Amino acid sequence: MTLKSHISQWEIVAKYLDIHQRSLETARKRYSCGQPFFTVNLPSLGKDLERGLTGFFELSNDTPFRVKKGTALPEFLYELFIKIFHQNGFIRVNPVGIAELRFLCKMYYKFEAPLSDSDVDRAVEKFSEIDSAVKTGSYPYGLSEVRKYFTSLFPEYPKDIRPHHASGATSTRLSNLEKRHNRVYIPRLMEYYDPTYFFNSKHHVQNWCEVNETTHSPGIPRVTFVPKDSRGPRTICIFHHMDMFIQKGLQEKLYEFTEKGYSPAKGFINFSRQDINQHLAYVGSYSCKYATIDLKDASDLVPWNLVKMLCPTEWYQALACSRSDVVTIQGRQSTINKFAPMGSALCFPIEAFVFWSIAKTVSPYVYVYGDDIIVPNGKVHDVIAALESYGLLVNHDKSLYTGLFRESCGGDYYDGQNINYPSCKSYDTDKYIAFCNQVTELISSDLAERLVKSFEEMIDEIVYREPLVFAKNPEPYIFYTDSCAASFVFFKHRGNIALQREEVLRKHIKSVPKKSKKNERKRSLSIPIDDDLLFDWFTTAENTVAPEEEARVVRLMDQLVPSRYLVNSFSEGHQTLRRDTSPGAKYVWGFLKKE
Numbered sequence: 001m002t003l004k005s006h007i008s009q010w011e012i013v014a015k016y017l018d019i020h021q022r023s024l025e026t027a028r029k030r031y032s033c034g035q036p037f038f039t040v041n042l043p044s045l046g047k048d049l050e051r052g053l054t055g056f057f058e059l060s061n062d063t064p065f066r067v068k069k070g071t072a073l074p075e076f077l078y079e080l081f082i083k084i085f086h087q088n089g090f091i092r093v094n095p096v097g098i099a100e101l102r103f104l105c106k107m108y109y110k111f112e113a114p115l116s117d118s119d120v121d122r123a124v125e126k127f128s129e130i131d132s133a134v135k136t137g138s139y140p141y142g143l144s145e146v147r148k149y150f151t152s153l154f155p156e157y158p159k160d161i162r163p164h165h166a167s168g169a170t171s172t173r174l175s176n177l178e179k180r181h182n183r184v185y186i187p188r189l190m191e192y193y194d195p196t197y198f199f200n201s202k203h204h205v206q207n208w209c210e211v212n213e214t215t216h217s218p219g220i221p222r223v224t225f226v227p228k229d230s231r232g233p234r235t236i237c238i239f240h241h242m243d244m245f246i247q248k249g250l251q252e253k254l255y256e257f258t259e260k261g262y263s264p265a266k267g268f269i270n271f272s273r274q275d276i277n278q279h280l281a282y283v284g285s286y287s288c289k290y291a292t293i294d295l296k297d298a299s300d301l302v303p304w305n306l307v308k309m310l311c312p313t314e315w316y317q318a319l320a321c322s323r324s325d326v327v328t329i330q331g332r333q334s335t336i337n338k339f340a341p342m343g344s345a346l347c348f349p350i351e352a353f354v355f356w357s358i359a360k361t362v363s364p365y366v367y368v369y370g371d372d373i374i375v376p377n378g379k380v381h382d383v384i385a386a387l388e389s390y391g392l393l394v395n396h397d398k399s400l401y402t403g404l405f406r407e408s409c410g411g412d413y414y415d416g417q418n419i420n421y422p423s424c425k426s427y428d429t430d431k432y433i434a435f436c437n438q439v440t441e442l443i444s445s446d447l448a449e450r451l452v453k454s455f456e457e458m459i460d461e462i463v464y465r466e467p468l469v470f471a472k473n474p475e476p477y478i479f480y481t482d483s484c485a486a487s488f489v490f491f492k493h494r495g496n497i498a499l500q501r502e503e504v505l506r507k508h509i510k511s512v513p514k515k516s517k518k519n520e521r522k523r524s525l526s527i528p529i530d531d532d533l534l535f536d537w538f539t540t541a542e543n544t545v546a547p548e549e550e551a552r553v554v555r556l557m558d559q560l561v562p563s564r565y566l567v568n569s570f571s572e573g574h575q576t577l578r579r580d581t582s583p584g585a586k587y588v589w590g591f592l593k594k595e
Contacts, residue, residue, distance in 0.1 A: 005427060005458060006038045006108060007031045012454055013107065016447045017100055020079050038108040041065075045074065046105030047397065049081075053098070053414055054403035057081070057089040077104065091403070098414055099442060103421035112426045115225060115233050123225050123233050124330060130300045134337035135391025137305060142361050142386075149357040150310040152264050155257040158318035163197055163249035166345065170241040171222045179241045186219040186242050192321040193246060219243055223329040223341065237327060237341035246322045247345035254349045269352050269368045277367055278411030280374045286416035291380035291401035292408045295355070296393040298371030299347050302354050303391065304339045310357070319346065358390055359383045372408045377401055418442075427455075433463060433479045445477065452479055 007028065014024055030037040044063045052058070059067060059074060068075040072089030073082060084095040165179045174182055183198055219240040228234035239247070255271050257263050270276055284290030295301075304325075308316055323340050326333050340347045352368045359366040363379035375383045380401040384394050400406050404415040412420045422438035425431055432455055439448040452463050465477040 008454060009424070009451060010038065010104075010107060012450050013104060013447065016444070016450065017080065017097075017104065019077065019104075023077050023079070026076050039111060039113070042105045042107075043109040045076070046102055046109065049084075049098075049101060049105060050405065051397060052085060052089070052091065053405035054400065055091055057085045057091070077101065080104070095414070098417075099419040099421050102412075102419065103443060106421060107424055109231075110423050110425050112227055115227055119233050120225050123235055127223065127235055127300075127329065128334070130297050131334075131336050131338055133391075134301055134303050135306070136303055136337055139306065139309070140386075140389045143309065145361045146357045147310045149264075149360045150353060151312050153254075153258065153269075153353045153357070154312055154315050155253060155261065156314075158250060158253070158315050159193070161246075161249035161253045163245045164252075165241065166244050166248050168244075169238050170244060171220070171238045172241050174241055179245075182241070184217045184219070184240070184242055186217055186240065188321050188324075189219065189242055189246060192317050198242070198245070217242075218326075219324060220333065221324055221327050221341075221343070223327050235342065237343035239324075239344060243322050243324070244345060246318075250318060250322065251345040251349060254346075258349070265353075265356055265368075268366060269356050271349065271352070271369075274369055274409035274411075277369045277372055277374055277409040280367055281406040281408040281411050282413045282416065284374070284377070285404055285406040285413035288377055288404070290374050290406070291377045292399065292406050293373040293375065293380065293384060293387070294395040294398035295371040295373070295387070296395045298355075298392070299340070299342050299351050300338050301392050302339045302351050303337060305337070306354070306390065307339045307350060310354070319350070322346065354390075355387070355392075358386050358392075362386050369409050374408055427458075429459065429461075429463075436479050440478065448479070449477065 010027065011024065014027070027037065030041065041064050044060070045065060048057065048060055048063055051060075057072060059065065059072075063074075065074040065076045067073065068078050071078075071087040073085060073087065080097055080101045083092075083097050084101065085091055165176065167176055170179065172179075172182070172184075217240065219242060221237045221239040221243070223235065223237050225233040225235055258265060258269050259271060259273075260266075263269075267276070280290050281292055284292070304323075307319065311319060319339075323344065323346070325335055327336055327341070328334075339350055348370060352370060355371070355373055356366050356368045359368075359373060359375060362382040363375045365376055366383070367374040373383070380399075384399070387394055398407070406413050410420070412418070420442055422435055422442055424435045433452075436448045436452050436455070439451060452465075456463055463479050465479055
C-alpha cells in the first residue's frame with residue numbers, strides 16, 4: 001500500500017507542476033520494476049541539484065538517470081531543470097522553481113521505514129567502524145589555545161546542579177514513576193556525587209545505605225537502533241536512569257550558563273534557538289559573507305581523550321562519572337573511544353563546545369548549533385582544516401561557501417529566497433496533515449487540497465479544514481485533526497527547554513460527563529437542520545455526545561454549515577489560534593511530531 005501511495009501522491013504533484021508525459025512514464029516504469037525509486041534514485045538526483053546550485057550542475061556516477069543529448073542536464077524532469085540551469089550546466093542568473101524541483105526529487109527522502117535485520121547489521125558495523133576512526137592522540141600544536149577557549153565555556157562548580165529524571169527510555173526499562181523510587185548504587189557515579197543528590201532527606205539516605213549492598217550496578221548503557229527514514233536506522237545509546245538523572249542536571253547547568261550567563265560564547269553557541277543560524281544562512285545566501293559547515297557523524301567522532309585534555313579538573317570528574325567507557329551492543333560489551341554516543345544528555349552541549357573552541361582559534365566569529373557551524377566566508381578553509389586536524393569529518397557536499405546557496409538548521413536559501421520544500425515522512429494521519437500544511441505554506445494551497453482529497457479517499461475519513469483568516473485571499477485552508485495542530489506556521493508554538501522539544505497549542509477533545517439521575521433514559525440526539533441552529537447547537541458546551549456520535553455531527557456540519565461559520569478564529573501576526581468548535585474542547589500545549 002505504501003508504494004502505491006507513493007506513486008499516486010507523487011503523480012499529483014508532478015501533474016500540478018506540468019511535468020512532461022515522458023517523465024511520468026519513466027517514473028511509473030521505475031516504480032513497477034520494484035526499484036527504490038522514490039527513496040533512493042530521486043533523492044540522489046536532488047543531491048546533484050543542490051550541488052549544482054553552487055554554480056554548475058553535473059550528474060554524479062551513482063545517479064541512475066541519462067543525460068539529455070547535447071546538454072549537461074538529465075533527460076528526466078528536463079522541463080524543470082532547464083528553468084534553473086543553462087543547457088551547458090551553468091546556473092541561470094534568476095533561476096525559477098528551485099523549491100518545486102527539490103520537492104519533487106526529495107519528497108520521500110526522509111520517509112520512515114521499518115527496520116530489517118540487514119539494516120541493523122549494517123548499523124552495527126558502521127558503529128564499530130566510526131568508533132575505531134576516532135582520533136585518540138597526536139593532536140595539533142594549537143591544543144593549548146583550544147583549551148583556553150574550551151575551559152571558558154564552563155561555569156565554576158559542577159556540583160551546583162538540580163538533577164532530574166527525563167521522560168525518555170533508559171537501559172533499566174523503568175517507567176517515569178519507577179525511576180523516582182528505584183535508586184541504584186553505581187560506584188563511578190557515587191564517588192563524585194554523594195547519595196544526598198538522589199534523596200530528599202538524610203533519613204532516606206541512611207535507610208538506603210543499609211540495603212545498598214544488593215543494589216549495585218555497573219550502569220552500562222545499551223546501544224540500540226530505531227527507525228529513522230529510508231536512509232537507514234538511527235543509532236542511539238540508552239543510559240541507566242541514574243546516569244541520566246545527573247546528566248540532565250549538568251546539561252541544564254551548561255545550557256543556562258551559555259545562553260543566559262556570562263559565557264564568552266553567549267549568542268554564538270545556541271541550544272534552544274535555531275533562528276540565529278537560519279538568519280545568517282539567509283544573509284550569506286545573497287551577500288556571500290557567511291559560509292555554512294556541516295559535519296559527518298559529528299557526535300560519534302568527538303574523542304573522549306580530547307575532552308579530557310580540554311576540560312577543567314572539576315568538570316572532567318563530573319563528565320567522567322556520568323558516562324561509561326563500555327557499552328552493550330547486541331548483547332556484547334564493547335569499549336568506545338568517543339565521548340558519548342547520541343542519547344546522552346551531554347552529547348549535544350559538549351560537541352558544540354568542542355567545535356566552537358577549535359573554530360575559534362582561526363576565526364573571531366563562529367556560530368554553532370549542534371553540528372551546524374557558520375563562519376565568515378574568508379575563514380572557511382582555515383576552519384575546515386582546523387576541524388579535520390582533530391579527526392573530525394567535514395561533509396564537503398553540504399558545506400557551502402561558493403555560489404548563492406546556503407542551508408543551516410532547516411533553513412535553505414538561494415540568493416535571499418526561501419527554497420525549503422515539504423517532506424512526507426509518514427502516512428500516519430497527523431504527520432501527513434502536517435505535511436499538507438507545509439505544502440500550503442511553501443508550495444501552493446491548491447496542491448495541498450488535491451493531496452488531502454486523495455488522502456481522504458485512501459483512509460476513508462474526512463479531514464477538517466479551516467480558512468486562513470489573515471490571508472488576503474480566503475481560499476487557502478489549513479488542515480487539522482482532533483489530535484494535532486499540524487503546523488508551526490499557523491499555530492502558536494513555544495520551546496519547552498525542560499522537555500527538550502518544540503510544542504504547539506493544539507486542540508484536545510475531552511468528553512464531559514453528563515449529570516443524570518440513576519435509571520434516567522438517555523436523551524436522544526436531535527440535530528436541527530437550520531444552519532444557524534446547527535452551528536449554535538454544536539458550539540454549546542451543555543450538549544455533549546458520545547465520540548462516535550460527535551464524529552457524525554462533524555461530518556453533517558461540514559455538509560450543511562456554510563464556510564463563513566467555520567472562520568471562528570483570530571489572527572496574531574502570522575500565527576492563527578483556533579478557538580473551540582466542539583463540545584468539551586480545550587487548548588493544551590502538546591508535542592507535534594516532527595522531525
